[in-house]
Amino acid sequence: MNIFQEMKERVAARQVAERYGLKVSRNGMARCPFHNDKHPSMKIDRNYYCFACGAKGDAVNYVAILFGLSQFEAAKKINEDFSLEIPIGQPEEKRKQISGFKKKEKVQTKEERIRFVRKKIDGWARDAANVLLRYLRWMEFWKEFYKPEFAEEEWHPLFAEALQNESKVSYLADILMFGTDEEVLDFSGTEGRR
Numbered sequence: 001m002n003i004f005q006e007m008k009e010r011v012a013a014r015q016v017a018e019r020y021g022l023k024v025s026r027n028g029m030a031r032c033p034f035h036n037d038k039h040p041s042m043k044i045d046r047n048y049y050c051f052a053c054g055a056k057g058d059a060v061n062y063v064a065i066l067f068g069l070s071q072f073e074a075a076k077k078i079n080e081d082f083s084l085e086i087p088i089g090q091p092e093e094k095r096k097q098i099s100g101f102k103k104k105e106k107v108q109t110k111e112e113r114i115r116f117v118r119k120k121i122d123g124w125a126r127d128a129a130n131v132l133l134r135y136l137r138w139m140e141f142w143k144e145f146y147k148p149e150f151a152e153e154e155w156h157p158l159f160a161e162a163l164q165n166e167s168k169v170s171y172l173a174d175i176l177m178f179g180t181d182e183e184v185l186d187f188s189g190t191e192g193r194r
């Protein structure tokens with residue numbers, strides 16, 4: 001069992017979400033933190049799913065997106081904040097001893113390791129881009145649906161939000177989908193912490 005699996009078994013998305021400020025109702029619904037959610041659209045328990053923007057995942061992925069961290073950094077954060085004491089970042093052998101995990105695994109070469117990390121980063125970028133793209137689609141819809149009919153009419157907040165954020169979100173999605181590795185890493189390190 002790797003650290004991610006172990007973590008997912010021990011903490012539910014709902015636990016971490018509540019710890020980091022999400023209010024969840026008794027029936028497990030919450031206002032999605034990944035889009036401007038006016039009414040609870042997110043169902044959250046062991047995993048989470050937002051019916052409005054399509055964001056979904058588990059405890060680790062929730063924290064990664066919420067704080068703009070890599071999956072690994074997110075796992076480390078949960079490990080510390082929940083005092084799980086999963087030995088993360090220690091040499092594989094030592095980790096197995098500590099967690100009593102005896103199964104022999106093939107030792108990875110450096111190249112295999114790099115390919116593995118690359119795949120993780122690509123996967124993360126793809127997930128994040130997906131969330132942004134769904135958000136964009138909503139903004140496109142809002143722009144049409146809430147378009148004021150008269151010049152003097154007060155703007156609907158969703159219309160205003162669409163006008164304000166559409167280009168920014170589309171720029172961020174572009175970086176995730178088409179950016180260089182450095183740009184994607186930069187994005188994961190800074191965007192969520194503002």
Ligand SMILES: [Zn+2]
Nearest residue numbers: 032035050053
């Ligand atoms: Zn959402």
